[in-house]
Amino acid sequence: MPSAFLRRLLLNSLCITTVCIAADVWIQSAKAQLDSQAPNAADALSSWKDCATKRALIAYVQRVCDPKSSDFVPEPERIAVFDNDGALWPENPVPFQVAYAFDVVDQRAASDPEFAKQPMVQAVLKRDIPTLLAGERHEGLLQVMAMTHAGMSVEEFQKSVSDWMAQAKHPKFNKRYDQLTYQPMQEVLAHLRANGFKTYIVSGGGADFMRVWSERVYGIPPQQVIGSSAKTKFELREGKPVLIKTLDQVFVDDKAGKPVGIHQTIGRRPIVCFGNSDGDHAMLQYTTIGNPRPSFGAIVHHTDPDREYAYDSAPKSSGKLVEALADAPNQGWYVIDMKEDWTRVFAE
Secondary structure (H helix, E strand, C coil), X not given: CCCHHHHHHHHXXXXXXXXXXXXXXXXXXXXXXXXXXXXXXXXXXXXXXXXXXXXXXXXXXXXXXXCCCCCCCCHHHCEEEECCECCCECCCCCCHHHHHHHHHHHHHHHHCHHHHCCHHHHHHHCCCHHHHHCCCCCHHHHHHHHHHHCCCEHHHHHHHHHHHHHHCECCCCCCEHHHCCEHHHHHHHHHHHHCCCEEEEEEEEEXXXXXXXXXXXXXCCHHHEEEEECCEEEEEECCEEEEEECCCCCECCCCCHHHHHHHHHCCCCCCEEEECCHHHHHHHHHHHCCCCCCCEEEEEEEECCCCCCEECCCCCCCCCCCHHXXXXXXXXXXXXXXXXXXXXXXXX
């Protein structure tokens, strides 16, 4: 007969085994339930046809998020960068920030004849885009930005942009500008965030302009917006601290400026990059060439004149795409054919 001690030992062992089996069953059941609730990647990109870019992106995200994969990337290093104008929403007939500046100039010129006589104001009133974009730094356009941005407090500028965004409409689509984001790209942003990526806007547009609405429109908070900027001054006005916008020490976050802005702001090299123009060429190179982590690069090619626009080498204003497009096959970047790859362009 086993001693009382042995009987207790056997009984305890049986209890522990039973508890372990029950716990394992519960864990497997919970995992199966979570897996069944997790969104299917293909469904998450429902506005995409079954194209090469969609298949490659889904496979890439699965690999870098799988701890068992040799391509696994820890979550803090999952950085994705996106151009804005032309990559997340349209940039024709002009980038939306330029449309804002044009409207501000139009309003002031209507009541200020001396202001209206200035050469660059005349270029705006005539919509003379080549004159405004002439020069390496687009000096004419910078003058317009100075007229419409500089001297305002950050809060005054934010209110001006918010008021404009609430009522201004795109000339082709007759919708508010913030209603014209690309639905397929919204799905990419959401899919990446659902898999532990931090998403950033890296755009030639003004950082302060985009920060007004980026979180509401894209789910990207202001601190994750990198854009062109100028020196901001601190002042006390009526005893209250304010920041005043200037046009001194302008940093243009375009072309080679984009990798610089990424380094200065993020401090990590991205592993995913979406762009649409030669202005994004350097950012695509920085993301994908020689990256010690697996990387993914893609270019939105505007090929849909009916639902949006069709252009590459000869855009209406910004968005020229020649060099990056030619380099795409050599670097393994995916080229998104807007007309063929997207079932819809805008949310309906």
